[in-house]
Amino acid sequence: MKNLLDFTKAELENLISPKFRARQIYEWIYKKNAKNFDEMTNLPKAYRSELGEKFTIDLPQISSVQTSSDKSKKYLFALKDGHTIESVLLPMKEKSYDEDGNLLHFERYTICVSSQVGCKIGCTFCLTAKGGFIRNLTPGEIVGQVLAIKQDNKIPYERRVNIVYMGMGEPLNNLENLKKAIEIFKDNDGLAIAPRRQTVSTSGLSSQIKKLGEMNLGVLLAISLHAVSDEIREKLMPINRAYNIASIMDAVRNFPIDMRKRVMFEYLMIDGINDSKTDAKLLVKLLNGIKAKVNLIYFNPHEGSPYKRPSKEKMEGFRDYLQSCQVTCTIRQSKGLDISAACGQLKERYKNGNS
Ligand code: SAH
Numbered sequence: 001m002k003n004l005l006d007f008t009k010a011e012l013e014n015l016i017s018p019k020f021r022a023r024q025i026y027e028w029i030y031k032k033n034a035k036n037f038d039e040m041t042n043l044p045k046a047y048r049s050e051l052g053e054k055f056t057i058d059l060p061q062i063s064s065v066q067t068s069s070d071k072s073k074k075y076l077f078a079l080k081d082g083h084t085i086e087s088v089l090l091p092m093k094e095k096s097y098d099e100d101g102n103l104l105h106f107e108r109y110t111i112c113v114s115s116q117v118g119c120k121i122g123c124t125f126c127l128t129a130k131g132g133f134i135r136n137l138t139p140g141e142i143v144g145q146v147l148a149i150k151q152d153n154k155i156p157y158e159r160r161v162n163i164v165y166m167g168m169g170e171p172l173n174n175l176e177n178l179k180k181a182i183e184i185f186k187d188n189d190g191l192a193i194a195p196r197r198q199t200v201s202t203s204g205l206s207s208q209i210k211k212l213g214e215m216n217l218g219v220l221l222a223i224s225l226h227a228v229s230d231e232i233r234e235k236l237m238p239i240n241r242a243y244n245i246a247s248i249m250d251a252v253r254n255f256p257i258d259m260r261k262r263v264m265f266e267y268l269m270i271d272g273i274n275d276s277k278t279d280a281k282l283l284v285k286l287l288n289g290i291k292a293k294v295n296l297i298y299f300n301p302h303e304g305s306p307y308k309r310p311s312k313e314k315m316e317g318f319r320d321y322l323q324s325c326q327v328t329c330t331i332r333q334s335k336g337l338d339i340s341a342a343c344g345q346l347k348e349r350y351k352n353g354n355s
């Protein structure tokens, strides 16, 4: 049995006949949230049972949901083989009205998805790294996280959703399935999430960034930089020995991106490690000539980690310095901090059985 969520529309057209049914099936799954073939009433009955013999519509199962005080929701999903992954729904903007009560815009959401079960990269600050690497997610397992979260929250089809590949795993180590997921998301008969609303976050695999660029998908790029010298970065991210900072910056410079958009640089602030004025100065220098925006992230401490969260003053001082040098910089609001929404943390808590 094959999971229909695993296929781009073009692939599905090759798997079934007549071809035009692919479009109808897409609409049933992604626009009308069909859970089985019997609901697909514009398909002949015999055709539906034929489909049911070959295909399934498998969404990841919700194992638990935790809601944070800032309304972000963290999902733990169980996959078919029993492995678990996590995703986060982040409400970005509330519905708003003008003075006369006219609707200005609807709620906006960002959904953070996982791309692998575990991760091979082994960053020393990251909980996902601790569990090692288990396997890649299929395209359908990536897409299914968004579909399941939209359904669980009754988010209407037309409501704007952004996707960030910032959950568990290194998306560029699962490039083929990532590419398919991006294409499935963007399909107008499916969820119709434009690539410029999808941000791929990477630990900086330069050669894979190059490949992603060559695919010309139109997605946005986020680099988990976290340090400005190779010496410090190697300590935080051993992968830096294979792909140093210079190679990453080179890949970023060559990455095709919409002229109006910027490359995001994520910078995890760790007390006393990478948060000095000198670091800030070097960061400005490093980003010179690149249309960048920096997103500072508070290190989220977890049991057994040797690192500490920096003070608010340190964070704001770092941001202010960058801004004074005309580098766009924001501090990531600690959305979901009280539910451990940083990379891999919910799953670990469950494994330890203390929540
Ligand atoms: N593997 C990709 C995408 C997933 S990680 C990458 O590394 O970019 C998503 C983000 O979570 C990364 O920016 C990572 O630095 C961050 N993260 C990992 N552990 C964290 C922690 N303990 N506190 C705060 N952020 C963390």
Ligand code: SF4
Pocket (backbone or CB within 6 Å): 119, 120, 121, 122, 123, 126, 127, 128, 129, 167, 168, 169, 170, 202, 203, 224, 343
């Ligand atoms: Fe993997 Fe990203 Fe965690 Fe590093 S931060 S171990 S790349 S998931």
